[in-house]
Structure formats: structure tokens, C-alpha cells
Amino acid sequence: MLFAIYCLDKPNSRTLRLETRAAHLSHAKAQGDSIRLGGPLMTDDGQDMVGSLLIVDMPDKAAVEDFVRDDPYYQAGLFEAVLIRPFKQVLPAPD
Template structure:
């Protein structure tokens, strides 16, 4: 089952984000095939990162929560909120042909 992590940074969290970004990226890469896609939300300028969207495959919501809580950003206290929702990938899957 797929789960979407919708994460919102705390106000003025950019320094924390930048300090822990290398470990965060390494953690996500370490998830291997469980990671479907990920990237930062941005402010209206399209550059200033202020949150994260991560989609993973996991056996259960409990496992998804464990993965989210082990993220270095979460451990550093970057997020004001993290919503974890089951998600169905309906369109635009990589294996689909245009």
C-alpha cells in the first residue's frame, strides 16, 4: 500500500532543513524501492523550501509512521505537522506509456 507524507515545516525552519538535508536525502535513498517519489514544497517563489511530500510503499500505516518518524528531519524537530495518508496512484505511474 502507498502512503503519502505531507509535512509542513515550522516557521523559520529553513536553517534546520538545510543543516539536516544531506542526512534526510541519504535516509530517503536508503529506503530503496519503498520510496516512490519525494520532494520539497516551496514558498510562492518556487525556491524557498518549507515542507515535504514523500510517497512510500509500506505494509501498514504503523510501518509508514515508523519510517516517517525515523527521518532525520522529523528527529531534528523540523516539522510543525506531518500527515500520513493512504494513497492510490491512479495516473502518471512510471510504467504507464504516454
């Protein structure tokens, strides 16, 4: 089942994000094909990261919550808010 994970960083947390980025990326890459799409949310000028957006394919919301809780960004206290919602892909049409 597909889920969207939308995370917003706490204000003034650029340093924390950069310090934990390598560990976060390793955690994400370890999920293999479960992550369909992922990357940082950016400021309006595109110059700085302010959050994360991922589309994941996992068995249920509990699995997604476990994935998020194990993320080094989450464990470091980077996020001000995390929203997890089931997602239905319409475009491009799924195989």
C-alpha cells in the same frame, strides 16, 4: 500499499532544514524502491523549501510512521505538522 506523507516545516526553520538535509536524504535513499516519489514543498515563488511530500510503498501505516519517526528532519524537530494518508494511484495508470 501506497501512502502520501505531507510535512510542513515550522516557521523560520530554513537553517535547520539545510543543516539536516544530507542526513534526511541518506535516510530516504536507504529505503530503496519504497519511495515512489519525493521532494520538498516550495514557497509560491519557488525559491525556498517549506516542507516535504513523499509517496511511499510500505506494508502498513505503522511502517510509514516508523520511517517518519526515524527521519533526521523529524528527529530534529523541523516539522510543524505531518499528515500520513493511504494513497490510490490513478494517473499515470499503475502497471
